[in-house]
Amino acid sequence: ELKVEQNPLFLSMQEGKNYTIYCNYSTTSDRLYWYRQDPGKSLESLFVLLSNGAVKQEGRLMASLDTKARLSTLHITAAVHDLSATYFCGTSGSRLTFGEGTQLTVNP
Amino acid sequence: GAVVSQHPSRVICKSGTSVKIECRSLDFQATTMFWYRQFPKQSLMLMATSNEGSKATYEQGVEKDKFLINHASLTLSTLTVTSAHPEDSSFYICSAKTGGSGEQYFGPGTRLTVT
Secondary structure (H helix, E strand, C coil): CCCEEEECCEEEEECCCCEEEEEEECCCCCEEEEEEECCCCCEEEEEEECCCCCEEEECCEEEEEECCCCEEEEEECCCCHHHCEEEEEEEECCCEEECCCEEEEEEC | CCCEEEECCEEEECCCCCEEEEEEECCCCEEEEEEEEECCCCCCEEEEEEECCCCCEECCCCCCCCEEEEEEECCEEEEEECCCCHHHCEEEEEEEEECCCCCEEECCCEEEEEC
């Protein structure tokens, strides 16, 4: 059974700081996804990572994938309050399996 | 492109009644649709997978007689919560998968409250 674990589950950080969210998964997977969820809303797709060493960046967020270590990271650079949300990673084989989510709060 | 809609966005119903939630792919044909449930402060849990024209595949622990799924066309799937109870109150999210890229696109979700 595919398991996906995120770390940390809760993250409170100051504006302007950097931090990394980690996503470990248990078995080989086709692709790795990162999503953002705001309170009361559905998932917003952030990144799809398809191959080992893939790196994608959008604004202050950068995602990377190491398939050998079965690890993906979501790096936040110079955080701003608008990034406060819950972030989920997910991997897909026959179906999409999500991590527990990381609740990020960026404080002014 | 690749827009998925859900209707209604929120619904309140009385215990014992049934509620139908629609999921539509607006600009593509979805070979497969998925139904998820999300309780507060938790991750999304897959309830069932449906392919057009065939019976849905339910995840372990999900009652198929309680959560009826119909995928009658390539653009529409419905989830009916029968004899709803307060513990069924949750955020229900559907997603639709294209046959080509295989990417999943998520609907905006339906907030169900059973009183």
